[in-house]
Amino acid sequence: MxxxxxxxxxxxxxxxxxxxxxxxxxxxxxxxxxxxxxxxxxxxxxxxxxxxxxxxxxxxMDVQLVVGVEPLDAHLDTRIDGLAARPIAERIDGLGLDRLLDRLTDFPQVITGCAAAVLQGAPVPADTLQIALRWQDAKLFTRWLETNYGQRWNARWGEFGGVWLEPEEPGEHLWSTRYGEIRATMCDELPETIEVRHGGRSYQVVPLVELELSEPRAAELLRRYRDRQLVSDG
Structure with a gap:
């Protein structure tokens, strides 16, 4: 199976x-x-x-599973088609990456997940900047969050706040800050990246082939986009 x-x-x-x-x-x-x-x-x-x-x-590991449900992803097809019809510059502007990236200078990180896919031209939905971040820089990241009014996503409450900020603490690695939301993929070493340029700016991103191996959500959306292309071409 x-x-x-x-x-x-x-x-x-x-x-x-x-x-x-x-x-x-x-x-x-x-x-x-x-x-x-x-x-x-x-x-x-x-x-x-x-x-x-x-x-x-x-x-x-002294944790338990919290189960929730959400609508099936059929609505994503319409959203993917809409994104595909928009110029890539508009897709990138819609993410609002630059405002947040300009302030993430206290520790090394690279762009991963759906945001990295968008920067490489894939018309997949991306609502949050996702970065790969080393565990050894977790304390620097926590201090940055404290300085920038960070709050961590609380799955039990369904909102931000009420849980520890530190990535080492149990919980989803998603935070809100004064500059936007950040999702972090914690790792021992930063993954290999490629450079992409848009609007005179350079971005270090995890390549699509690696995203499909390491980021389940991005991989699912990329496969969905390719399947729709095959249907359209057929």
Whole structure:
């Protein structure tokens, strides 16, 4: 059975929680009573864990799953088509990246996720700047958030605020700031990037081929865009 979107989302959640606790896959596997290979497959999105295994993995990290629902993504087709009809300069202006990037100078970071896809010409929806950020710079990022009125997304309340700012603390890596929202992908080392230029400005972005391997949401939208192209060409 091919990997599903849910498997990818669960894998990402497990990986982020494990890394925030500085646990290796083997250490988490031992705590949860499963094999390291099982943890690796789940984190890669290759296998959706059973409810029992998922609960054991989360309990081993002192967290629990919060379940929600949202409409199916059929509405995305209309939005993707609308974006494809707009010049790339308009898509980039709509993101408002420059105002935020001009102030993210306290630590190294690169653009990833859907924002990186947009900068490379893909007409995919992107509402938030997503950056790749090293764990070793987490404290610098926290200080930057404190200075710029940062609030972290609280999944339980469905709004920003009421949870710890620090990336090391449990929770979604999404913050609001005085300059806009930031989503962070925490990593040990920054990924390889390419340079793209628009309007006389240079951006360091994770290339599309890597986004499809490491960013489930961006990968899903890129595949959806390609599928629509095939239908149109056919």
């Amino acid at each position: 091919p990997p599903t979107r849910l498997a990818g989302l669960l894998g990402t959640a497990i990986r982020e929680q494990r890394q925030s606790r500085e646990l290796s896959q083997s250490e988490l596997a031992e705590l949860a009573g499963v094999s390291q290979a099982t943890v690796a497959r789940i984190e890669r999105g290759e296998r959706a864990p059973s409810i029992a295994v998922l609960e054991r993995l989360l309990a081993a």
